Amino acid sequence: MSVQERKQRERAERERLIVATARELAEQQGWDAVTTRRLAERIDYSQPVLYSHFRGKREIIGAVALEGSAELAVALRAATSAAEGPRARVTALAGAYLEFAERNPAVYDAIFQLDGGLAFAQEDTPEPLKDAFAALLECLGEVAGEGVHPALFTELFWAALHGLATLTREQRLPREFTRQRVELLVGRLAVL
Amino acid sequence: MSVQERKQRERAERERLIVATARELAEQQGWDAVTTRRLAERIDYSQPVLYSHFRGKREIIGAVALEGSAELAVALRAATSAAEGPRARVTALAGAYLEFAERNPAVYDAIFQLDGGLAFAQEDTPEPLKDAFAALLECLGEVAGEGVHPALFTELFWAALHGLATLTREQRLPREFTRQRVELLVGRLAVL
DNA sequence: CTCGATTGTCTAGCAATGCTAGGATCTCCT
């Protein structure tokens, strides 16, 4: 069945190409510019090909979200493992989170802002999403404080980061004081 | 000039009708359902009339945002003024904010999530937006703590609330623990 | 090697979207 295998590989390869191209286009010109036509043109296929891989634009966003989520988890773990002591770890975590959002706005949108048809906070939540939350939990669990459920604390801390990330990106918060806000957030929320 | 005045009044009245209808439609079926055609049909005019009042859909969203922002400010002040003591006030503020977001999801989106073409955190920021922030500041300024800039503290607190509001609404956070998260937020962030 | 069937792809098209041009109608002042 070598032929079938090759076909499957090529198909999988094309699917990755679609996702990568969608992501690239979104980062370059925003998600509004990611139309099925443009996307199809960039991968040198016609539109209907997209629909043989994904149900629709939604699922493409979802695929980008999953890919990005995995990267976010990696970035968070890399940042925390490079820091010494609880406070430095949490600060590094927050910084890495915000930097990820800043450097990959379209991907961040795909994960947290747009509708990618993904389930959150349920059993059928995709693994990468759970894992990104797990990465947060690993670091934040140890600074939740006495009698505070680690997951609940993580949710709150995450919400604060999410708020900072989105409001900053849309110019709703002046960007220049980001550092101070993070310091304040860490200093107040975390029990060190 | 009674005739001219009447015309102007009618025109202003129609503008309010447009905004109110857009808001209603958005709350009922989401902003995606607010198309210029549907909106025009509901107010018994043709599409181009909308464009004699607003530059485009964007500005209509912006108008809803301004209206909603004013209401938010009122709601926040009502909640804080009814509470005794710093802790109760801040808790009431947070509760009122989240309740507003929960009960007026479309309006909340118009203000904070969608692009209504409004300027934020600048001199030319519209008054209602500044005032909503001022309402937050009035309450949160007194619990910022020593040596912490009240505005910076307010921004952080607001970001946390915004994160909780949006993530909860999109089912990204389980709704049942909202109360605990708010308690934790207030207890940790505010200096009482 | 040939020929039908299956798989894959593309062309063409649909309905819906935001927005606009141009003409029709209606109102008001002289």
Next chain:
DNA sequence: AGGAGATCCTAGCATTGCTAGACAATCGAG
């Protein structure tokens, strides 16, 4: 009463996500 000017609507454009149906390439059986 008539013309100027404001007001509004019909009709249309380009773009969107998505799909049907035709066409071609490939594969397996004889």
